[in-house]
Amino acid sequence: MGKEIGVTVKKSEDFSEWYTQTVIKSELVDYAPVKGLIVLRPDGYSIWESIKSSLDKKFAATGHRNGFLPTLIPESLLTKEKDHFAGFNPEVFWVTKSGEGELGDRLALRPTSETLAYTLFSKWIRSWRDLPLKINFWNTALRAEIKATKPFLRTSEFLWQEGHTVHTNSDEAQKEVIDILELYKETVEEELAIPVITGKKSEKEKFVGAVYTFTMESLMPDGKALQMGTSHFLGQNFSKPFEVKFADKENVESYAWQTSWGVSWRLIGGMIMVHGDDKGLVLPPRVAPIQVVVIPIYYSDEDKEKIEKVSKEIEEKLKNAEIRVQVDNREELKPGFKFNEWEMKGIPLRIEIGPKDLEKNQVTFARRHNRQKDDQTITGLVERVVSELDKIHNDMFSDAKKILEDRTSEVNTYDEFKSELEKGRLIKAPICDNPKCEEEIKEETSADVRVITSDSEDTSSKCIKCSDQSTSRPLFARGY
């Protein structure tokens, strides 16, 4: 009875359905009336705001500033860098009319802003004194996803940030690429409790137009890898067509060196998949819209008065300690219903206060991630809530990390590779530098090179595909 309010399938039995039900029923998102588009409800947006604010602090501390770019990009700009355009063209939305009139030049709804940003950069940059230029944009990008859409993971419009930097020399730009990657990794691990593996993308999988791409990847419970952020070294590939030039100290005009990088609300999708369970969401405490929910329980009016007073005091104290707390004093619902509801919504810590607790000057803690309950004295409660939230974060991270490690395999033959892949694992395997091998592996198994870690050099093994001498041992998986 009433079960249909909650998530009705098990995460391990029907992952896709579980995911969809969880995001909708927990009220993070709803579907928009247009295919492939979703609406973020306040709880969902709040998580995004937490991620945003954490990243913003780090961007600012490393000398980046925020700006704003319009959504419409003229076709002539978008087509300027050929590879780049060819990569994005199939999924660009075009505006061809204003009212009833036809537009002269078609306008693209930004799939990404490199071309627009760099047109402006070429105007703004004259001298080496103007560099480095480090700008970040919080906006949305639009890419037509016609099939296989999924909230947060694959939508036609998504929230993200795109950073763009310009440097006088290659080394400085390449350092920026690494610094940002590290900053991303910290954020994802410290805010979302998701362990990631960082490294390079293969030539085949790199960002179109980049010299190389760094990525952070994580493995989802269904055995698919999720790319959670990328940082690109663009070299002079864009500065040349867009004439991003500067006069150096000897007054010699040179093309600048550039980077671009971004993370999207995909991070939220990853967080849901990694931590959620059969009851729904499990939110990491640092991004949870509500960190602590207080449930008053009473049988008589007399108790009710006392308990409301105590829960109000606790609420005040927690608020003063900057903990996001909510007292659930809805009278029409029984506590059991509230327990289930807040668990589905993933609130990390629940505090129950009933008459039996009050007699002993204590409350009950119920943790979402491991469902453990225990008694806590009211004295010193705030400090214990603070440390409990930290502990929950650490537990969630180390649990996830252990799973990631357990599900990483190392193989030396193509047969082993295929059988490990069917188990939904992340696979380290030797491969040669012939791009054909990578391509054929992808065609035959639909797994691709997710990330080439810095310690992956291996010249003493045989390529799993052609048996020639290997060059590296990248991580393979099927991807989102």
Add this chain to the structure above:
RNA sequence: GGGAGCGUGGUCUAGCUUGGUAUGAUUCUGCGUUUGGGACGCAGAGGUCGCGCGUUCAAAUCUCGCCGCUCCCA
């Protein structure tokens, strides 16, 4: 690129084969009783049956077309 399923009050759904007043649950509103793991009674509210053309005395139901959504596989 290929395939499958679905569209009926806010939500889930019966009805469709064989055309005739649209079923039930949930939700919502009010009142009362309840409250330590998804409470109950009574009264009430809520529907262009995805859209359009057609067939018919009559279409949720039949024909045709369109639109949308979800899932699975490459």
